[in-house]
Amino acid sequence: MSRLRVMRERLGRIFADKEVFFRSGGEVRFLRISRTVQVSVASLVVAIALLWLAATAAMLFNQARVADEQSAMDAQAKAIAAEARRVNFFKRSVNDIAADLDRRQNALDDIVRSQFGPGADPASVVGKDQTTTTPSAPEPSAPKKLSLVAPAASSPAPASPASAVEKLRAIEGRQSRFARRLAVLIDARAAKAEAAIRSFGLNPAQIASGARTGKGGPFVPWPATDAPDDAALTALARSFARLNALEQGLAAIPSGRPTTSPVLTSSYGYRRDPFNGQAAFHAGVDFPGSYGQPILAAAGGRVVYVGGRPGYGNVVEIDHGHGILTRYAHLSRFGVRPGAQVALGDVIARMGSTGRSTGTHLHFEVRVNGNPINPARFLEVRQDVLQVQQIAKQRITRVRSATL
Numbered sequence: 001m002s003r004l005r006v007m008r009e010r011l012g013r014i015f016a017d018k019e020v021f022f023r024s025g026g027e028v029r030f031l032r033i034s035r036t037v038q039v040s041v042a043s044l045v046v047a048i049a050l051l052w053l054a055a056t057a058a059m060l061f062n063q064a065r066v067a068d069e070q071s072a073m074d075a076q077a078k079a080i081a082a083e084a085r086r087v088n089f090f091k092r093s094v095n096d097i098a099a100d101l102d103r104r105q106n107a108l109d110d111i112v113r114s115q116f117g118p119g120a121d122p123a124s125v126v127g128k129d130q131t132t133t134t135p136s137a138p139e140p141s142a143p144k145k146l147s148l149v150a151p152a153a154s155s156p157a158p159a160s161p162a163s164a165v166e167k168l169r170a171i172e173g174r175q176s177r178f179a180r181r182l183a184v185l186i187d188a189r190a191a192k193a194e195a196a197i198r199s200f201g202l203n204p205a206q207i208a209s210g211a212r213t214g215k216g217g218p219f220v221p222w223p224a225t226d227a228p229d230d231a232a233l234t235a236l237a238r239s240f241a242r243l244n245a246l247e248q249g250l251a252a253i254p255s256g257r258p259t260t261s262p263v264l265t266s267s268y269g270y271r272r273d274p275f276n277g278q279a280a281f282h283a284g285v286d287f288p289g290s291y292g293q294p295i296l297a298a299a300g301g302r303v304v305y306v307g308g309r310p311g312y313g314n315v316v317e318i319d320h321g322h323g324i325l326t327r328y329a330h331l332s333r334f335g336v337r338p339g340a341q342v343a344l345g346d347v348i349a350r351m352g353s354t355g356r357s358t359g360t361h362l363h364f365e366v367r368v369n370g371n372p373i374n375p376a377r378f379l380e381v382r383q384d385v386l387q388v389q390q391i392a393k394q395r396i397t398r399v400r401s402a403t404l
Contacts, residue, residue, distance in 0.1 A: 101172055107233060108179055179232035186239040193246040196388040200253055201377045202368065207249035207322050208242075244399075247392035252320040254298035254378045255389055256344045258328060258364045259351065261287040265361060268374040274358050283372035284327070284365035285379075291332060291360045293351040297342045298326050298364070298378065306334050312363065313355020316348050325370075329363035330355050 018038070020031045197204040266286040273280040301320035309315045312329035316336060319325050332352025342348060353360045366375045381389075 098168060101168060101175070104172070104175060104233070108175060108236075112182070176232040179236045183232070183236045183239040186236070186243050190239070190243040190246050192388050193243070193250045193392055196385045196392075197246065197250055197253065199382065199385045201373070202253070204246060204249070206369075207253070207324075208245035209322075244396075248396055249322045250389050251393045251396050252299060252301070252322045252324050253389070254320065254324070254326055254366055254375075255381050255386060256296065256298045257379060258296050258298045258326070259287045259289055259293060259362050260296075261289045261293075261362070263288065268372075268376060275356070284329075284363050285375050287362040287364060289351045289360060289362065291350075291352060294347045295328050295331065295335075295349040295351055295362055297344060297346045297348050298366075299324075300343045301326075301341075303336045303338055303340045303342060303348070306336060306338050308355070311356040313357060314349070314352065318342060318348070323369040325367045327363075327365040327367065329365070330357045330361060 012035075017035055018033045020033065023029075194204040197207050264285050265288045266282060268282060268285055270279055271282050272278070295316070297318055299318070299320045301318040301324075303316065304319045304325070305315065305317035307315065309329070312327070314329070314331035314334065316328045316331065316334060317325055318328075328349055330352055331349040331354060333350040334348075335350065336342060336346075336348045351360055351362050357363075364375055366373055366378055
């Protein structure tokens, strides 16, 4: 009772009668605000606040309920769509499903043959690379075409459409496993190409990026099927795209000697200038030789410049793609014209002593994105790296010949 009395006294003091005095026209007046009025106003304010809180809570609750209901409806719609696809899959005839899988197999065959040449067999391609083969994981063979799914006269008919569909699903799973297995082998081969590019002291990502320029054309997707999605084929195409970029970049890297001279008279880097004796930067390497000696292309590419340059004398420059360019200087004669396509080892010029030269020799440069790099790394390549590069060149050649 004491607490209740204390509260009443406090409320009484808070809501005690109040008089507000004010002066108007020289007269003093006052306004009396009784306790009843004060309590009524306070009660009205509290009631309004409670109503606002209740309305806000109700609105938030309704929003949460609507969101839950929408989520449930979306999940139900997805489940219904999935069930509808499943029903439609079983409603189709066995021959229609087989035709879908035939188209899928054709896409798989086309991918392999477009990358390894028109005569390539998917099963043999998988069998060629044993990099990731283990005794417990035998190589998968390429799934056969399904054009003979319809039973022959001497063959027993399937027990039921459902069992035939299950067999076709097994074939589709085999196709997907084959595509994934092939993607693993292609990724292993791409890793070899990447390591080979690094052995030249180059950045594989930078070299491979040159293969992504100048591409386009209409979008022609693979034939759609009602079978499960073709993620395996998509992954396989992505693996081939990476392999193509890396191997094309690897094939563009110079690896041949520009002349038969076995020694160098001046190496790459800072040296004593032969004319004034001061320290100077030498952007290439010099090969001695006899006047008129053949100069050879260090890699295949397109001749982009034939003529004179200050200090270099007569020059031939070859663009090998992927930002790689080789320069052959101090020449006596030219053997090619601008725009000509040359192969590794083709004679492009003759040795001389034009320009700023003290005697007959070849000045050889390699530039990547316009910057000179040490050519010695391309002249002292390990045999295993050359083998990887040669394999890459052979595959790229087959792919290009297949598209002509």
